[in-house]
Amino acid sequence: MNAPPKLVxxxxxxxxxxxxDTYQWTAARPALDRLASMGIxxxxxxSKTAAEIRLLQADMSLTQHPAIVENGSGIIGLDGENQTPTYTKLRRQIEALPDRLSRRFRGFGDMDAAEVAAVTGLSLDAACRAKARDFSEPGLWSGDEDDLGQFQDVLSAHGINAQQGGRFLTLSFGRTKADAMNTIVAAxxxxxxxxxxxxxxxxxxLQAADFGVLVANPHRPPLPELPGEEQGRIIRTTQAGPTGWNTAVNAYLDMLNEHVGHNSHG
Ligand SMILES: [Mg+2]
Structure with missing residues (x-):
């Protein structure tokens, strides 16, 4: 059995x-290469599907590692983690709701790939990957706030959580990214x-990790100060996206090397 990694x-x-804006990650390549060379x-x-994430993993040479898909509802690439897809059950429960409420929700499962492409701005191929869902259902809500409240109450009685994102209302059985992270850490x-x-x-x-990095995103208002920031357990980058990612990861690896570099597990 392999020794546990120093860091994940x-x-x-x-x-x-x-x-x-560009969906490019090349600015993070130096830090990704360094992590790969250290076996980290x-x-x-x-929130992407397994089909979408597998493509990015292949592009970044990360296919040998697990990934968290559909906002934590699923994990791919973890030995012994056999999850039963819940998408069909989720769709059935939505369809069984009172028509007055269910007809206000138009999920990706109600749309063909061309419509998903139109509402997301994805290409047709990418829309097909976004439609290949195992656990959660994003969709457009066309009712008013009162109806949305009732819709959420009825869903909640079935154990279904509704999360409002920038554009889509995403329904799932409620596991978060941090829940999935805990499963991977345990493994x-x-x-x-x-x-x-x-x-x-x-x-x-970020809160569930030993060290969290809030990467600057000039396209959204800055988040309020988080617990752990004052202690330095959570930091913010000044550079945005993959450039900030690269700097933060390199700085943390430098720091770990200084502090634990003399410890050998070999
Ligand atoms: Mg994001």
Missing amino acids: VFSDLDGTLLDH PVVLAS LKPEKTMALGDAPNDIDL
């Missing part, structure tokens, strides 16, 4: 490891964990 890095994608796993953690048993994210839905992930 958990990272959000959009606005964090991927540039907000990088676990991608995103890999790293000495330390580092997490990077840019948005409110990454805060749990």
Whole structure:
């Protein structure tokens, strides 16, 4: 059996490891190469589907590591982690709701790939990957706030959580990125964990890590000060996206080398 890794890095994608505008990650390549040479796993953690994340993992040479998909509802690439997809059950429960409420919600499962491409701005190929869902259902809500409240109450009685994102209302059985991170940490048993994210839905992930990095995103208002920032357990980058990612990861690896470099587990 392999020795546990010294560190596992958990990272959000959009606005964090991927540039907000161009979706490029090449600015983070030096730090990614350094992590790879040290045998440190990088676990991608995103709202994207397994089909979408596998493509990015291949691009970044990260296919040997687990990843967190559909906002924590699922984990791919972890031995012994056999999850039963819940998408069909989720869709059935939405369809069984009173028509007055369910017809206000138009999920990706109600749309063909062309419509998903139109509402997301994705290409048709990418829309097909975004439609290949196992656990959660994003969709557009067309009712008023009162109906939305009732919809959420009824869903909640079925154990379904509804999260409002920038554009889509995403329904799932409620596991978060941090829940999935805990499962991966229990399996890999790293000495330390580092997490990077840019948005409110990454805060749990940053709080669950030994060291958290809030990557600057000039496209959203800055988050209020987080617990742990004053102690330096959580830091903010000044550079945005993959450039900030690269700087923060390199600085943390330098610091770990200084402090534990003389310890050998060989
Ligand atoms: Mg993000």
